[in-house]
Amino acid sequence: MIVAASACALAGNAAAADAPKAAMLLPGSINDQSWNAIGYSGLMAIKALGFDVAYTENTPDSDDATAMEDYAQHGYSVVLGHSGRFLSAAQRVGPDYPKVQFIVGGGAAGQSPNVASIDYDNAAFGCQLGVLAARMSKSGKVGGVYGLEGLPNIVAQAGGFRLCAKTANPAIQVTIVYVKDMEDAAAAKEAALSLIADGADVLTGKLNAAQNGLVQAAKDKGVYVTGRDPSSVETAPKAVLTNVLEFWDQMYAKTAAQAKAGHLVSGFVRYGYNTADQTVGATLAYDKGAKFNPVVPAAVAAEVDGMGAKFASGALKIAPTPDDAKGGR
DSSP states (O other): OHHHHHHHTTTTOOOOTTSOEEEEEOSSOTTSSSHHHHHHHHHHHHHTTTOEEEEEOSOOGGGHHHHHHHHHHTTOSEEEESSGGGHHHHHHHGGGOTTSEEEEETOSOOBTTTEEEEEEOHHHHHHHHHHHHHHHOSSSEEEEEESSTTOHHHHHHHHHHHHHHHHHOTTOEEEEEEOSOTTOHHHHHHHHHHHHHTTOOEEEEEOSTTHHHHHHHHHHHTOEEEESSTHHHHHOTTTEEEEEEEOHHHHHHHHHHHHHTTOOOOEEEEEOGGGTTTOOSEEEESBTTBSSOTTSOHHHHHHHHHHHHHHHHTSSOOOOOTTTTOSBO
């Protein structure tokens, strides 16, 4: 039984018998130092609210709906799917459990009254990374490695990267490669190496465990890259320009707290620079003391960082399309 196995993962930390329960489904391992580890930190933030928590790692696509239903049947009042791929399963299961709050991290739609998607403004951060890459490139070629082609948040970030790199430098050549598995570090490394062989000297991406392959390729070949976790700086301090650190602990905890108070949330909730009074949802960070690698010129760092205020005020807007995020050049 999926629920029993998952609950045992946190044995010894069980809350009181009458505590509300929250469960999370993850597409990969919580030890990936990337997307799934970030999701787990969000579950721990929910635990701090007084929830008894459980989780299932490496959930196969075919089990999404079944796993969600298992948790709902076993009294979990909050069920999270930590990937946009869980949205269709939540929408399918949600109507059968109207008192359960279903939350999809990285989705772009919801369903009344109890299915909510949550995300940060991927387009804005992709845009910032695009400007950074264009400014730091000496070859005039940059590249991105992504998975889940067509997923709304991937379209937003990859499309934002391409659009803003070309705005910063109309002559820049942007090549995007999609890999089949967000967890396959070897495939991501191979894709990154192909971009580097073609002349790209700044790379980006939005992957899970596979992000480690992207960072390793950049380190091996002496080019720049962006990451998703501070561990990428530990791996390649000279190669990593910055990380997009995502505040899933804040985003998930906010919605779980509402559910605990009896207020179910539905629809799509997107956090960004214009919601700083609640949470921005993410931030650029190289280490605890700086947003960018010291190699980034002060003027470039100021330009990229200053884009946040423009997004917050509405002076800067971006709406990437699937064509902007297409694979290839």
